[in-house]
């Protein structure tokens with residue numbers, strides 16, 4: 014790899030200043046998106062600012078109806094943490110479907126959320142669980158945070174510190190994985206709250222989205238048979254080497270039914 | 278960048294260029310060539326090592342990111358003094374159950390097997406092993422004997438009183 018400078022800040026303030034001084038700088042968390050991107054020269058940073066020494070960025074806490082997970086918390090921790098398992102088992106199940114065991118030991122929530130890969134799993138969970146992305150500068154509602162492929166509400170140098178998920182009555186995630194990359198060809202996260210059902214869809218379109226028809230149908234009747242009647246238009250969905258738009262639209266209904274059946 | 282690493286039980290303080298991958302440090306600078314590079318794209322697990330007991334792909338982590346951590350490579354598993362001729366139970370199980378053909382994937386498979394014990398204990402069923410081998414590719418064996426070897430190695434680690442983290 015092309016060489017770069019490297020900083021190990023010990024606080025959020027130091028991290029922000031190392032980023033500002035670093036030419037073209039990038040934060041590094043687990044590095045499981047960034048290092049492959051540097052190897053293939055999609056990214057050529059002058060400075061990497063490692064967030065692993067910044068205190069307070071990992072761990073899980075519950076505060077009323079919110080479950081807060083630190084940005085540096087690994088997928089392996091979310092998959093096995095007792096607080097996650099009791100509050101939002103659907104989220105633990107989702108984390109256990111990311112990549113493989115070694116990827117889960119290293120990859121972090123903050124890295125996924127900052128990167129916003131259109132086939133990543135977490136964005137569907139953030140949308141369905143009405144999440145809040147907290148940063149060193151403020152906070153963003155998930156609905157406004159994800160802005161299409163690899164694009165978010167984050168400003169240059171803004172650091173995700175933690176994400177708050179609203180605890181639902183029930184939830185589940187169903188994913189049709191690309192067998193080679195293990196990213197989602199289509200992934201559907203369903204969350205049932207007392208007042209409404211929210212559905213987040215990843216992999217299918219150019220960015221994560223909420224599925225309004227599915228939400229309306231399931232709010233009226235939370236059942237597999239209601240899910241089976243929902244239709245997704247292929248108009249804005251992706252066609253690529255893995256699947257066509259119409260196939261993805263059909264797959265979304267299958268994943269919706271699976272998720273509802275698991276969450277019932 | 279000055280970095281402190283414990284590698285197979287020995288402490289090192291090294292001045293490492295930041296862009297050095299852990300696998301490059303191990304193989305090129307320290308001569309620990311048991312950790313293999315199969316894909317260099319985070320897919321195959323031939324480069325797996327244990328870092329504080331957790332299996333990582335050494336091709337997808339910078340050595341400088343691991344300051345203060347303890348790394349175990351396949352060379353650090355066998356015991357028996359300078360000859361290190363007593364295989365770790367997981368290694369012995371791979372030999373016993375013919376869990377390899379060319380052997381290229383084997384260091385990563387052995388490391389993955391040891392970490393499964395940390396996560397799931399000593400009694401591993403075939404489905405658990407198969408699921409947890411998602412990040413390890415083998416071009417030769419068809420996995421059948423690898424799964425048998427990991428199942429037997431996990432049991433043997435209990436009988437030998439082997440700590441789960443090598």
Ligand SMILES: Cc1cc2nc3c(=O)[nH]c(=O)nc-3n(C[C@H](O)[C@H](O)[C@H](O)COP(=O)(O)OP(=O)(O)OC[C@H]3O[C@@H](n4cnc5c(N)ncnc54)[C@H](O)[C@@H]3O)c2cc1C
Nearest residue numbers: 042043044045046047112120121123124127133134173195
């Ligand atoms: C083989 C393989 C399989 C995978 N499979 C899946 C899968 O099935 N599903 C899935 O969702 N993902 C998958 N991933 C991606 C994995 O989840 C990554 O870990 C994740 O996308 C990025 O997290 P990271 O901690 O590695 O981030 P990094 O690579 O360190 O960073 C990613 C980006 O986010 C920025 N960043 C990181 N942390 C912060 C922060 N706190 N604040 C601001 N910016 C930040 C970085 O600057 C960088 O631009 C896979 C990866 C690999 C290598």
Ligand code: FES
Nearest residue numbers: 315316317322336
């Ligand atoms: S060489 Fe690291 S995963 Fe293949």
Ligand code: FES
Nearest residue numbers: 378379415416417
């Ligand atoms: S034994 Fe040859 S790659 Fe696995």
